[in-house]
Amino acid sequence: MISFDIQCANGHLFEGYFKDYDAFDKQLNAGLVECPLCNSREIKRLFTGCSIQTNNSFSDKKQPAFFEMIRMVESYIKQHFENVGNEFPEVARAIYYGIEEERNIYGTASHEDMEELLDEGIPILPVPKIDDVEQ
Ligand SMILES: [Zn+2]
Structure with a gap:
């Protein structure tokens, strides 16, 4: 059309x-x-212009909602992970070395802390700080 x-x-x-x-x-x-x-x-x-109408109009396709995905990850983490706050580097280390019970945790860590943890081979995943994300 x-x-x-x-x-x-x-x-x-x-x-x-x-x-x-x-x-x-x-x-x-x-x-x-x-x-x-x-x-x-x-x-x-x-x-003044004309437009082409196609059946697969781009506007019909929902763009991947990046921020929605981040929020989904955040809400998943909040539901399934324990918030250890600022203790994150210590607790992550304690869990890794078997001092504390193995569990999923989340919290805050400085860039330096994260690098140290990764250097020690401790599996951590940096995620964006959601509250700072603006749409
Ligand atoms: Zn007329």
């Missing part, structure tokens, strides 16, 4: 949808295109 901006002799603006440009041209020449407001058939196409 193709759409054209059309104006009638009375100055009404409307959009016409046609199979293609030829279909528009034929209907126009045959006097089949009329203004939906006043039924005037004295119409002209405005060359």
